[in-house]
Amino acid sequence: MSQSTLEHVNVTVSDPEKTANRLCLLFDWSIRWKGAAKFGGTTVHVGSDDSYLAVFSMGKPKPLDDETYATRGGLNHIGVVVDDLDAVEKRVIDAGYKPHSHADYEPGRRFYFHDDDGIEFEVVSYV
Numbered sequence: 001m002s003q004s005t006l007e008h009v010n011v012t013v014s015d016p017e018k019t020a021n022r023l024c025l026l027f028d029w030s031i032r033w034k035g036a037a038k039f040g041g042t043t044v045h046v047g048s049d050d051s052y053l054a055v056f057s058m059g060k061p062k063p064l065d066d067e068t069y070a071t072r073g074g075l076n077h078i079g080v081v082v083d084d085l086d087a088v089e090k091r092v093i094d095a096g097y098k099p100h101s102h103a104d105y106e107p108g109r110r111f112y113f114h115d116d117d118g119i120e121f122e123v124v125s126y127v
Contacts, residue, residue, distance in 0.1 A: 008045070009054070010043070010056055011055060011078070012058075013055045013057055013117045013119070014116070015057065016042050016043060016055040017042075017044060019055045019117070022116075024046060026091050026095060029047050029048060031045070040058055080121060080122070084125070092113050097113040097115065
């Protein structure tokens with residue numbers, strides 16, 4: 001059986017540049033590519049050498065209406081592994097976000113926060 005690796009996830013945001021810059025600040029990521037995308041939109045690929053988030057917008061996105069956990073195909077959260085959970089939590093707080101749902105159980109520690117578009121991020125450390 002061959003091994004598979006997740007390469008990217010594409011998510012709609014209100015402002016791809018702003019979102020990508022924020023993710024660079026929070027997670028020490030870099031912008032890998034940006035440019036025109038389908039439907040006349042714009043996409044920014046932000047992440048590491050191995051994987052990334054494609055943050056996309058075609059202008060003004062529709063508001064989030066439903067609870068994602070009850071919506072088929074809904075995006076519930078994006079998990080990001082970090083080496084220093086405390087340092088990243090400080091950056092999240094300094095950026096104006098409120099960490100919540102802290103948990104410390106095997107195999108790691110974690111917390112969650114919502115960004116400006118209501119996207120929930122799970123930040124976890126296995127160190």
